[in-house]
Amino acid sequence: MTLSDVTLIPAARQRWLTPSRAFGLCLLALLALFALLGPILIDDDPTAQNFAASLAPPGGDYLLGADHYGRGMLARLAHGARLSFGMALLTVVTAAVPGVILGLLAAWRGGFLDRVLELVATVMLALPGLLLVLILLAFAPGTFGPLYLGLALTLWIEFYRVTRAAASTVLKQPHIEAARLLGFGSAYILRSYVLPEIRPLLMTLGAFGMATAIIAISTLSAISVGLQPPTPELGAMIVELLPYYAEAPFHVLMPAVLIFLLVLGLQLAARSEMR
Amino acid sequence: MGQLLLPRLLQAGLVVLVVGVLCFVLVRALPGDAAMRIAAGRYGPDANITEAAENVRRELGLDRPLLVQLADSLGQIARFDLGRSVVTGMPITKELRIQLGATLWLAGSALVLTILIGPIVGLAAGLRTGGWADRASLGGAVVLRSLPPFVLGLLLILLFAMVLGWLPPAGYGEWRDLVLPALTLALGLAAMSSRVARDSVASVVRTPYFTFARLKGLPDAVVVRRHVLRNAAIPVIAYLALQAIYLVEGVVVVETLFGFPGIGHALVHAVIARDVPMVQGTALVMGLLFVVITAAVDLLCHWLDPRPKRT
Numbered sequence: 236m237t238l239s240d241v242t243l244i245p246a247a248r249q250r251w252l253t254p255s256r257a258f259g260l261c262l263l264a265l266l267a268l269f270a271l272l273g274p275i276l277i278d279d280d281p282t283a284q285n286f287a288a289s290l291a292p293p294g295g296d297y298l299l300g301a302d303h304y305g306r307g308m309l310a311r312l313a314h315g316a317r318l319s320f321g322m323a324l325l326t327v328v329t330a331a332v333p334g335v336i337l338g339l340l341a342a343w344r345g346g347f348l349d350r351v352l353e354l355v356a357t358v359m360l361a362l363p364g365l366l367l368v369l370i371l372l373a374f375a376p377g378t379f380g381p382l383y384l385g386l387a388l389t390l391w392i393e394f395y396r397v398t399r400a401a402a403s404t405v406l407k408q409p410h411i412e413a414a415r416l417l418g419f420g421s422a423y424i425l426r427s428y429v430l431p432e433i434r435p436l437l438m439t440l441g442a443f444g445m446a447t448a449i450i451a452i453s454t455l456s457a458i459s460v461g462l463q464p465p466t467p468e469l470g471a472m473i474v475e476l477l478p479y480y481a482e483a484p485f486h487v488l489m490p491a492v493l494i495f496l497l498v499l500g501l502q503l504a505a506r507s508e509m510r
Numbered sequence: 511m512g513q514l515l516l517p518r519l520l521q522a523g524l525v526v527l528v529v530g531v532l533c534f535v536l537v538r539a540l541p542g543d544a545a546m547r548i549a550a551g552r553y554g555p556d557a558n559i560t561e562a563a564e565n566v567r568r569e570l571g572l573d574r575p576l577l578v579q580l581a582d583s584l585g586q587i588a589r590f591d592l593g594r595s596v597v598t599g600m601p602i603t604k605e606l607r608i609q610l611g612a613t614l615w616l617a618g619s620a621l622v623l624t625i626l627i628g629p630i631v632g633l634a635a636g637l638r639t640g641g642w643a644d645r646a647s648l649g650g651a652v653v654l655r656s657l658p659p660f661v662l663g664l665l666l667i668l669l670f671a672m673v674l675g676w677l678p679p680a681g682y683g684e685w686r687d688l689v690l691p692a693l694t695l696a697l698g699l700a701a702m703s704s705r706v707a708r709d710s711v712a713s714v715v716r717t718p719y720f721t722f723a724r725l726k727g728l729p730d731a732v733v734v735r736r737h738v739l740r741n742a743a744i745p746v747i748a749y750l751a752l753q754a755i756y757l758v759e760g761v762v763v764v765e766t767l768f769g770f771p772g773i774g775h776a777l778v779h780a781v782i783a784r785d786v787p788m789v790q791g792t793a794l795v796m797g798l799l800f801v802v803i804t805a806a807v808d809l810l811c812h813w814l815d816p817r818p819k820r821t
Contacts, residue, residue: 361524362797365759366777370532373781373789374539450658457660458766460781473664480668491661499656 251435259503266497270320273313281306281314281467290483300486302472303479306465308486312493314467319497322379323448327441329387334394335437339425341395342402349399356392364389368451369460377463386451390444397440401433442505446498453494469494514812518805525797530584533790538576540784545572587794593787595780602791606773610795612682613772616695617761617799619688621750623696624703629746631700632707633734636742639712647704654701659760663694663767680769691768695760699753703746710745714738744815751807758800773799 274281285305293300299308341349359367368385375381405411406429414424453470455461462468464475469490476487545567546559553562567573574582586593592602635644654662670690671679677689714720714737723733762774769775773792780788 358524358528361521361801362528362793363755363758363800365762366793366796367528367532369762369777369781370529370536370789370793373536373784373786376782376784446656454658454660454763458763458778460778470658470660473661477664480672484668487664491664494658494661495653495656498658499652502652502656 255503256506259500259505262496262500263504266316266493266500267320269313270316274310274317277307277310277313279307279310281310282465283307290479290486292483293485299489300483302476302486308489311467311472312469312489315469315472315490316493316497318462318467319449319452319469319494322383322452323445326383326386326448327390327444329383330390330444331394331437331441334391335398337391338395338398339402339429341399342406343421343425352395356395359388359392365451368455372455372460376460379462382452382455382461386448390447393440393444394437397436398433401436402429405429405432439505442501446501446505449494449497449501514808515805518801518808521804522798522801525801526587526794527584529790529793529797530587531580533786533793534580534583536789537786540786587790592791592794595785595788602787605776605788606791606795609771609773609776609792612770613761613765613774613799615688616691616765616770616772617757617803619692620695620699620757620760623692624699627696628700628703629707629743631704632746633711633738633742635704636708636711637715637734637738639708639715644708647708651701651705654697657698659694659698659763660767662698663691663764666690666694667768682769682771687768687770691764691770694764694767695757698760699756702753702756703749706749707742707746710742711738714741740814744811747807747814748811751804751811754800754803754807757803758796762796 283306285301287305289301289305290303291297291301291305293308297307297309299312301307302311337352341352364385367389368382371381371385411424411428414428452461453468453473455470456463456466456468457470457474459471459474462471464471472490473487476483476490480487546563549559549562549566553559572579590603592606594601595605598605631643631647631650635641635647638644657665667679667690670677677686679690680687720733720737723737724730728736761772762777764770765772765774766778773795776788777792777796779785780792
């Protein structure tokens with residue numbers, strides 16, 4: 236769970252929309268459409284069982300087949316995509332808002348606040364993120380609360396550090412001083428000079444953060460400490476269907492491909508160039 | 511040297527503090543009276559349970575102020591007294607010693623494999639940037655990075671255990687059981703490190719000393735061995751410190767997936783069973799393993815590149 240391969244130094248001004256990023260954004264748009272509209276358009280309860288259709292192959296009554304309890308795969312995949320997307324977005328927003336605000340404050344004010352925040356960040360980084368999430372999960376296994384809290388707690392640090400570093404270099408520049416001498420307020424300077432500079436960095440961090448969150452949520456659900464069946468969670472679906480691999484290999488691979496495409500889209504959209 | 515290891519020592523202290531405090535809160539946050547729970551665990555459901563609970567409360571000092579209890583429990587960790595598992599009743603340290611061996615084997619083999627795969631792929635890609643090896647390794651890295659470790663592990667199981675039938679899908683005992691979990695971790699790590707190796711080899715290739723070595727007529731193999739490897743190794747090894755997070759997190763996931771009886775497997779099962787002393791012990795060891803790996807990488811970097819750091 237690292238966001239560390241995000242570099243602070245922006246590459247020489249180059250085209251923002253490179254082919255790989257355009258591909259990633261298209262992929263994300265399609266998946267977002269599937270996650271948003273799928274659950275509305277597909278009139279099928281993802282938890283309704285129909286044993287007559289157990290492990291139904293793709294085609295027929297169920298477009299993508301049905302799982303071992305006869306639940307429609309298409310409906311489950313759509314709900315799973317919405318769940319993953321939604322939870323990842325929620326987690327990243329929860330991490331980004333305090334991270335950016337505290338980062339700006341630390342760069343702006345410095346001093347005592349800066350040192351306290353740095354200490355807090357060091358303490359939280361001492362332990363790999365997944366271990367923190369696992370310990371928190373022991374409070375209430377199988378629920379989203381601790382999962383969400385633990386992920387947000389590990390992700391905000393990266394937002395805080397990057398914002399603080401980027402904002403403090405921007406704030407040292409002469410045009411900021413000029414703006415201040417002209418009598419512009421702090422809020423105005425932060426909004427119109429600092430934020431536009433760091434926005435691309437934050438977008439990259441956000442995309443990586445969402446990829447991290449999607450991987451973590453599906454992984455923890457797959458090792459049965461995250462969300463529990465019958466919730467249509469992609470990782471849990473893979474593990475649930477695995478015993479039936481010999482009869483229905485395609486069913487096991489579908490949720491795996493969906494996770495792969497989600498993370499791939501985010502990774503490609505995050506960087507301007509493939510590396 | 512001391513200056514190199516001091517931050518890591520501090521980090522180890524922080525690991526103990528964070529895990530200790532979280533688990534302390536965890537015990538108090540679980541529903542029901544802690545003393546009653548321990549008494550029920552010790553003596554079974556009994557008519558005199560309230561009396562027994564009072565005895566336990568006095569014996570363990572559960573009626574003291576919370577801060578005193580917290581200091582006491584952190585002190586116990588410092589004395590390596592981790593208590594007993596609520597599930598098996600065995601002392602935690604004894605269980606951990608057995609599991610640590612399995613985990614170290616897995617993490618060690620994964621590291622060795624990734625050091626074999628990542629830099630070799632990176633070398634092939636970096637010596638000729640833009641060539642087919644470069645593009646193929648880029649594609650492979652992007653794909654591997656987009657696969658969560660458990661999906662990668664499942665795909666390897668499906669391929670090698672079910673389709674080809676070469677290796678056992680899960681288990682523990684002989685070396686064949688170690689191959690798939692170690693390969694899962696190593697491929698994930700190599701996906702990242704091969705690109706770092708490629709960039710760093712490519713930057714060595716651009717230096718004047720590389721051009722000079724070739725111009726004076728050294729065979730390519732000698733140039734690579736004498737001039738490229740050590741210079742290009744520094745960023746790759748330094749990057750391993752960042753990858754330690756991936757390794758430790760991956761060990762937890764992969765052990766659980768392959769039913770490999772290591773510490774990560776024990777941690778996940780302790781979380782499911784809410785065996786708090788076991789959660790504390792396993793999380794401590796995994797956290798400290800992370801610190802030890804980063805410290806080892808620090809030392810290795812210092813040995814490879816003794817020039818003092820300008821920070």
